[in-house]
Amino acid sequence: MFKDLDPLLHSQLRLAVMSLLISTEEADFVFIREKTASTAGNLSVQIEKLHEAGYISVKKSFKGKMPRTTCRISPAGISAFEKYVEALSEYLQPK
Amino acid sequence: MFKDLDPLLHSQLRLAVMSLLISTEEADFVFIREKTASTAGNLSVQIEKLHEAGYISVKKSFKGKMPRTTCRISPAGISAFEKYVEALSEYLQPK
């Protein structure tokens, strides 16, 4: 009856990150931190989890002299997100 | 940008319980346990949390000689569920 919800996506912050990346394709750490209104520590941890899962890629570079972390959603991430949305909709639209 | 998700509802099992109760208005413990495919222990804990929050009412009675626990969604529960669905939809339909 109720499909399982991917625990990696069923987290407010990780879901917000994925939601952002789905529409922007690429976003850096600071942009995501601002849009999600999260702390850097929390965001760092959650980005690492999405990365480990293969849902996003993370690229480190420099913008001038300052470090920059850029995230991009992967095909696996897109598909996981779509699957999550479909599973969740069962819960939201009670038949 | 991203509204906060009610942490009481942002839990697979509690959300499934609420989803069931939204459509059935009243359901007993065993019915919910079967529909959600959860263990009795976990369900007991999560029902208690929804109860404490005032999202559901819990009535104890006997069906013949056997104990029965009946749950019903409250107006506060309905409104919290609706609010949750609305907040969540921001995450699911990336603009």
Next chain:
DNA sequence: AAATTTGGTTTATGTTATAAACTAGTTTAT
């Protein structure tokens, strides 16, 4: 009457989310 099942609750444990503290370096003010 012993064993099993029912309908739960309580408790213990592992997982998760989060904030606090820290690191490494840059920019700004003195």
Next chain:
DNA sequence: ATAAACTAGTTTATAACATAAACCAAATTT
């Protein structure tokens, strides 16, 4: 030039949460 403050994060500690395992009381089955 140096101290102070800021940027961009990471690591670590702690509190909250989800879940299963163990338990209980009573009913039913054998």
